[in-house]
Amino acid sequence: MPVREALRRLQAEGAFKFSDTARLSVVQLSGAQLRDVRDARVALEGLLAERAASRMTGVDDAEITQLYDRLQAAADALDVPGYLPANFAFHRRIYEIARAPIILGAVENFWVLIGPCFVLVAPDATHLRRSMDAHRRILDALMHRDGPAARAAVTDDIMQAANCLSRVIDKPEKARSVAAPKRRRRDVSA
Numbered sequence: 001m002p003v004r005e006a007l008r009r010l011q012a013e014g015a016f017k018f019s020d021t022a023r024l025s026v027v028q029l030s031g032a033q034l035r036d037v038r039d040a041r042v043a044l045e046g047l048l049a050e051r052a053a054s055r056m057t058g059v060d061d062a063e064i065t066q067l068y069d070r071l072q073a074a075a076d077a078l079d080v081p082g083y084l085p086a087n088f089a090f091h092r093r094i095y096e097i098a099r100a101p102i103i104l105g106a107v108e109n110f111w112v113l114i115g116p117c118f119v120l121v122a123p124d125a126t127h128l129r130r131s132m133d134a135h136r137r138i139l140d141a142l143m144h145r146d147g148p149a150a151r152a153a154v155t156d157d158i159m160q161a162a163n164c165l166s167r168v169i170d171k172p173e174k175a176r177s178v179a180a181p182k183r184r185r186r187d188v189s190a
Contacts, residue, residue: 029114031166031170034114041114041158046151049141050147051100052142053146068090070090072135094142134157135157
């Protein structure tokens with residue numbers, strides 16, 4: 001798919017917006033939008049985790065454990081560029097095990113909206129520790145085939161991340177720009 005078409009698709013899904021000068025930028029969620037995404041993710045991802053727990057196999061156990069170990073290593077090293085894709089891979093593999101592709105597709109659409117926000121909280125060591133505690137509980141629940149515990153742990157993980165994001169998003173714009181990590185701005189011309 002040509003790059004322009006891929007970008008237009010992401011724009012249609014709400015991940016990017018085009019300016020009048022054809023510059024592309026990431027959409028910043030409002031507090032209300034964040035809460036809507038959080039609530040939808042809790043419902044859908046919790047359901048997928050619960051289903052996955054009852055469908056796990058020995059091969060799945062090994063794959064999920066390996067993904068968890070990769071995620072833990074990135075968290076221990078405070079490797080944000082490594083942590084974010086490892087987090088995505090861990091959750092996505094669990095949800096694939098649930099064998100509910102329509103629900104997974106909806107979840108991935110929410111990830112497109114929320115993903116760019118995670119760079120605001122991922123560098124925080126306290127957030128990473130709390131997140132890894134939730135990931136450990138997810139892993140344990142799956143290994144014990146405990147669907148309700150898997151749902152609860154995924155819910156906790158999503159709620160913790162949303163609470164951290166909410167504190168950043170709800171700050172006035174000036175305070176947020178001071179708190180956010182300094183990076184070069186990248187605009188993509190279409």
